[in-house]
Amino acid sequence: MTMGLRCVAIPVCGRSKFDTAFPRMSGRAVGAAVAGAAVVTLLSVAIALCEPPLLAVLQRTFSLHTAHLRKDMENFFQLVKNIVPALTEKKHKGQDGRIGIVGGCQEYTGAPYFAAMSALKAGADLSYVFCAREAAPVIKSYSPELIVHPVLDSPNAVQEVKKWLPRLHALVVGPGLGRDDLLLKNVKGILEASKARDIPIVIDADGLWLIAQEPALIQGYQKAILTPNHMEFSRLWEAVVSSPVDSSDDHASVLRLSQALGNVTVVQKGEHDLISDGQQVVRCSQEGSSRRCGGQGDLLSGSLGLMAHWALLAGLEKTNGTSPLLVAAWGACSLTRQCNHQAFQKYGRSTTTTDMIAEIGAAFSKLFET
Numbered sequence: 289m290t291m292g293l294r295c296v297a298i299p300v301c302g303r304s305k306f307d308t309a310f311p312r313m314s315g316r317a318v319g320a321a322v323a324g325a326a327v328v329t330l331l332s333v334a335i336a337l338c339e340p341p342l343l344a345v346l347q348r349t350f351s352l353h354t355a356h357l358r359k360d361m362e363n364f365f366q367l368v369k370n371i372v373p374a375l376t377e378k379k380h381k382g383q384d385g386r387i388g389i390v391g392g393c394q395e396y397t398g399a400p401y402f403a404a405m406s407a408l409k410a411g412a413d414l415s416y417v418f419c420a421r422e423a424a425p426v427i428k429s430y431s432p433e434l435i436v437h438p439v440l441d442s443p444n445a446v447q448e449v450k451k452w453l454p455r456l457h458a459l460v461v462g463p464g465l466g467r468d469d470l471l472l473k474n475v476k477g478i479l480e481a482s483k484a485r486d487i488p489i490v491i492d493a494d495g496l497w498l499i500a501q502e503p504a505l506i507q508g509y510q511k512a513i514l515t516p517n518h519m520e521f522s523r524l525w526e527a528v529v530s531s532p533v534d535s536s537d538d539h540a541s542v543l544r545l546s547q548a549l550g551n552v553t554v555v556q557k558g559e560h561d562l563i564s565d566g567q568q569v570v571r572c573s574q575e576g577s578s579r580r581c582g583g584q585g586d587l588l589s590g591s592l593g594l595m596a597h598w599a600l601l602a603g604l605e606k607t608n609g610t611s612p613l614l615v616a617a618w619g620a621c622s623l624t625r626q627c628n629h630q631a632f633q634k635y636g637r638s639t640t641t642t643d644m645i646a647e648i649g650a651a652f653s654k655l656f657e658t
């Protein structure tokens with residue numbers, strides 16, 4: 289029934305027709321759904337034998353729902369295609385994206401590398417990493433493609449990063465940042481300086497830890513996108529919403545969290561990714577795999593930094609009035625999941641994030657090149 293139907297836009301006032309007729313499936317509900325499908329099949333046979341006109345009505349209704357879903361999915365693919373800049377010989381280096389990653393400390397050097405490489409592989413021209421001194425040689429040794437600034441734990445970290453802000457199109461704050469007080473204090477200053485320049489900011493991982501301590505840092509900033517995993521979502525929720533999270537209604541929760549943060553865009557990662565700007569909820573269920581190696585979220589945040597820049601540059605006209613950041617988030621989620629799917633086809637259980645990053649080019653072409 290849902291083969292090939294991956295993505296649904298869900299209006300705030302009232303669920304989509306599909307959602308009403310076919311409630312969303314959680315992992316636990318899959319078994320029940322299979323049993324349900326068997327019952328429906330038996331019922332259909334019984335109706336076909338006794339009431340052929342009723343069966344025709346049911347079939348027509350089902351195909352209407354299917355068409356509705358497919359249209360939503362096609363819409364979002366088209367909107368992402370609309371924001372992807374054309375490759376032309378008329379541009380110079382940097383014009384298609386200069387993305388900064390703020391993260392990387394003694395313990396975590398992989399995460400900022402994954403995020404920065406993912407931005408490059410998705411089509412950014414230049415990727416910068418602002419990390420702690422000790423992490424820099426390690427990150428540089430992974431790749432000659434990255435420009436690495438070992439400034440994050442220096443006494444004048446904010447000034448050092450500020451120098452680069454005029455050249456950056458988007459920042460991704462948090463992958464591999466760690467939770468050291470000095471680093472977090474410097475990141476606060478970097479966030480303030482970036483907001484003052486109106487730079488799009490993706491906040492992930494330990495950047496979300498910081499926001500959970502101090503939500504005011506991002507409250508109401510319309511160019512912020514938060515990408516919490518399950519744990520990070522709970523922390524943010526506890527920090528900004530007083531009532532307990534309603535785990536039976538994920539759509540309502542992500543909408544509520546976005547609203548409580550002043551309509552910043554929130555991407556709740558999971559079995560399906562739910563994205564909200566406080567006005568609507570969009571779901572991305574692009575087929576991935578059951579492999580959950582560490583670093584997939586870094587691929588998402590890095591590619592999202594780039595797509596956020598592209599989407600804001602393209603503007604509402606290209607996104608047909610849909611929030612550009614929703615379109616960017618949907619695009620990056622689809623891309624991450626498609627990379628996971630492709631890498632899993634080749635490597636199965638041994639799939640790692642490095643394998644997924646190697647798939648970005650092919651996945652991007654498959655999904656978004658016209």
Ligand SMILES: NC(=O)C1=CN([C@@H]2O[C@H](COP(=O)(O)OP(=O)(O)OC[C@H]3O[C@@H](n4cnc5c(N)ncnc54)[C@H](OP(=O)(O)O)[C@@H]3O)[C@@H](O)[C@H]2O)[C@@H](O)CC1
Nearest residue numbers: 396397398399463464465466493494517518519520582583
């Ligand atoms: N190669 C590298 O350098 C990488 C570095 N990374 C960097 O690590 C830093 C910390 O990031 P993080 O994600 O480990 O921290 P956090 O959110 O506190 O989660 C900790 C605990 O939460 C739980 N948990 C998580 N998801 C869950 C779920 N869906 N459902 C249920 N529970 C769930 C789970 O708890 P457990 O099951 O182990 O009890 C998990 O252990 C950060 O800087 C990040 O960028 C990563 O990017 C990976 C690659």
Ligand SMILES: Nc1ncnc2c1ncn2[C@@H]1O[C@H](COP(=O)(O)OP(=O)(O)OP(=O)(O)O)[C@@H](O)[C@H]1O
Nearest residue numbers: 517557558559561576582583584585586588621624
């Ligand atoms: N159960 C799942 N089924 C399919 N895809 C999933 C599932 N959980 C997460 N994903 C996908 O994996 C990507 C990363 O999400 P995840 O929750 O693993 O982030 P994370 O914990 O921040 O990862 P990282 O290890 O990089 O910190 C997202 O694009 C999400 O759609």
Ligand SMILES: [Mg+2]
Nearest residue numbers: 493517585586
């Ligand atoms: Mg993460």
